[in-house]
Amino acid sequence: MNTRTPVPPAADTFPRLLLAHAAQQPDAPAVREKDLGIWQTWSWADTAQAVREMACGLASLGFKPFDNLAIVGANRPHLYMAVVAAQSLRGVPVPLYQDAVAAEMVFMLNDASIEFVIAEDQEQVDKLLECRELQLAQGQAHAIRHIIYDDPRGLRHYTQPGLMSFEQLRERGRAFEALNRGFYDAAVASGVSSDVGVILYTSGTTGRPKGVCQTHASFIAAGHGGVVTDKLGPGDNIMSYLPMAWVGDHLFSVAQWLVGGFTLNCPESAATVMNDMREIGPSYYFGPPRTFEGLLTAVSIRMEDAAAPKRWLYAKCMALAQRVGADILNGAPVSAFDRFKYALGDLLVYGPLRNVLGMSRIRVAYTAGAAIGPDLFRFYRSIGVNLKQFYGQTETCAYVCLQQDGKVKLQTVGTAAPGMELRIADNGEVLVRGVSVLKEYYKRPDATAEVLDADGYFHTGDAGVLDSEGHLRIIDRAKDVGRMHGGAMFAPNYIENKLKFFPQIKEAVCFGDARDQVCAFINIDYEAVGNWAERRGLAYGGYVDLAGKPEVLTLIADCVQKVNADLAAETGMADTQIARFLVLHKELDPDDDEMTRTRKVRRGFVAQKYAVLVDALYGGKAEQFIETQVKFEDGRTGSVSATLTIVDAKRYPAVKAAA
Numbered sequence: 001m002n003t004r005t006p007v008p009p010a011a012d013t014f015p016r017l018l019l020a021h022a023a024q025q026p027d028a029p030a031v032r033e034k035d036l037g038i039w040q041t042w043s044w045a046d047t048a049q050a051v052r053e054m055a056c057g058l059a060s061l062g063f064k065p066f067d068n069l070a071i072v073g074a075n076r077p078h079l080y081m082a083v084v085a086a087q088s089l090r091g092v093p094v095p096l097y098q099d100a101v102a103a104e105m106v107f108m109l110n111d112a113s114i115e116f117v118i119a120e121d122q123e124q125v126d127k128l129l130e131c132r133e134l135q136l137a138q139g140q141a142h143a144i145r146h147i148i149y150d151d152p153r154g155l156r157h158y159t160q161p162g163l164m165s166f167e168q169l170r171e172r173g174r175a176f177e178a179l180n181r182g183f184y185d186a187a188v189a190s191g192v193s194s195d196v197g198v199i200l201y202t203s204g205t206t207g208r209p210k211g212v213c214q215t216h217a218s219f220i221a222a223g224h225g226g227v228v229t230d231k232l233g234p235g236d237n238i239m240s241y242l243p244m245a246w247v248g249d250h251l252f253s254v255a256q257w258l259v260g261g262f263t264l265n266c267p268e269s270a271a272t273v274m275n276d277m278r279e280i281g282p283s284y285y286f287g288p289p290r291t292f293e294g295l296l297t298a299v300s301i302r303m304e305d306a307a308a309p310k311r312w313l314y315a316k317c318m319a320l321a322q323r324v325g326a327d328i329l330n331g332a333p334v335s336a337f338d339r340f341k342y343a344l345g346d347l348l349v350y351g352p353l354r355n356v357l358g359m360s361r362i363r364v365a366y367t368a369g370a371a372i373g374p375d376l377f378r379f380y381r382s383i384g385v386n387l388k389q390f391y392g393q394t395e396t397c398a399y400v401c402l403q404q405d406g407k408v409k410l411q412t413v414g415t416a417a418p419g420m421e422l423r424i425a426d427n428g429e430v431l432v433r434g435v436s437v438l439k440e441y442y443k444r445p446d447a448t449a450e451v452l453d454a455d456g457y458f459h460t461g462d463a464g465v466l467d468s469e470g471h472l473r474i475i476d477r478a479k480d481v482g483r484m485h486g487g488a489m490f491a492p493n494y495i496e497n498k499l500k501f502f503p504q505i506k507e508a509v510c511f512g513d514a515r516d517q518v519c520a521f522i523n524i525d526y527e528a529v530g531n532w533a534e535r536r537g538l539a540y541g542g543y544v545d546l547a548g549k550p551e552v553l554t555l556i557a558d559c560v561q562k563v564n565a566d567l568a569a570e571t572g573m574a575d576t577q578i579a580r581f582l583v584l585h586k587e588l589d590p591d592d593d594e595m596t597r598t599r600k601v602r603r604g605f606v607a608q609k610y611a612v613l614v615d616a617l618y619g620g621k622a623e624q625f626i627e628t629q630v631k632f633e634d635g636r637t638g639s640v641s642a643t644l645t646i647v648d649a650k651r652y653p654a655v656k657a658a659a
Contacts, residue, residue, distance in 0.1 A: 027043050042077060058086070065187075119148065149166070198254075222417075237280055252366075282361065314349060368392065373498055381410075396432055489576075519618060543585075544640060
């Protein structure tokens, strides 16, 4: 049974929370990492000692209270420990996206005046050295001085100034503490809960990213709310695999970890997450909708390759699960015969499927970061995964609403989380006030004043409605919700999520505001559609060729047709059926500025960049040539061109609701 470790009242900063766990459960596992196929474990006592040595090592290099420390890399124990090490000195960790190119990264390094960086490996070190060259060329007063790296492979012969390994840092820390007895404990004791505990940069969907300053108190309150709601504590395990710079990872893998005292598990690599999950069997899991879409796509591909009897059994069991699975999970009334059939399905299909997904021990799973399609949400709950939604932004510690067990609605994101208040403005915008609202934007009082009103409400920018039970339903980003010429409300994200439920569709961008019909760009899922093509003997020579095949266009047209049938049956949505679409010749990519690092579409940028395609969709053309510049991972640029076929989609008359 999981019981949350009691935290002393004085533990109101993250370093003090760490020390409390080290005192109360010193030998319990705090962090695990799979390295060279073997799981390595740090106890709470080990973790506290490593953090102490890192902090003292940073102090020996001149790191001071209120300095900012950048952290760049994948999910690694030492990087999570570095977060607390910086906080121990009243410094501020600033996690950055590990897949950002140097030109993007240098903006945040300059903005936060960062001179100290913790990096994962050679790839990140190379990037940071490039950033430093750019900074020096720009004459920056606060260029990078020290780069501490975790993985020494490939760095043996690097002689650039300021480079140091984690082991060297810890060695310096031990020497520093020997000469400065009591320094670390005094530093930790000097911290206050109102100190800024982290700066997280926004995804920048509408412009340059802004640094969101969140205090220890805000994130601890957000972490405590989730821990209490879902009864988390020692004995629970979580897999940390999402970018450390994402607010959701900081909430789950730092705040809730240090409040609840459960075990953090770091996979060997992004490619091994599924296998590592099956080995650990986490009880607590989180991921954005894109992750759950990807898992469903992998399942769909495997089922298409299965023998006919297995496909038949899967289809029958999934039809039953869609009908009664979510009700059984919610504790709603279900007939004894259906429960018996579901139990049989659990033995034959649902249980093995959860095991393949690494979710056989999942007690609580959450999704957030973007709207999840109701069909995708229903799928996971129907097979017995207790998937719930939470809602928030970087500016609210990802903590505004939580879905409680037994009160999960497919179309909402739950009720206000403990310590939070919700209000819907006259224009439909969701306003939030409470324990997790940001302190400020870093060095941006103008931007802070724009989002925090005189009553302390944060203006989320999302359009939503509250139902009679206080459950919040997010419609879309307020700026994206519009009206069609006929007066119908146009919420593009709602339609896009319906499209992305199909495993063959990876991304979609819909247009329709102030227009007489809806048109769409679609990205195929290369793996899923490639597998589909290979089973049919359809030869192709890469993404561009596959995306333009007439057979693939017919496949996508079938998906669009099904979405249109759904929209026709929904009240007020018939006019938003997709009239025309095209399959893009390239995947939307953060490196091309078409998406944020959290994989949210920059809708305005995409519309402007591909204006010729939008004009072709609405101009009645049957095809359109386009040539697009692309950026490669090594910084080089190139171009990709194609003549895209525009497809007219089948639409349906509105289905009248039953009287």
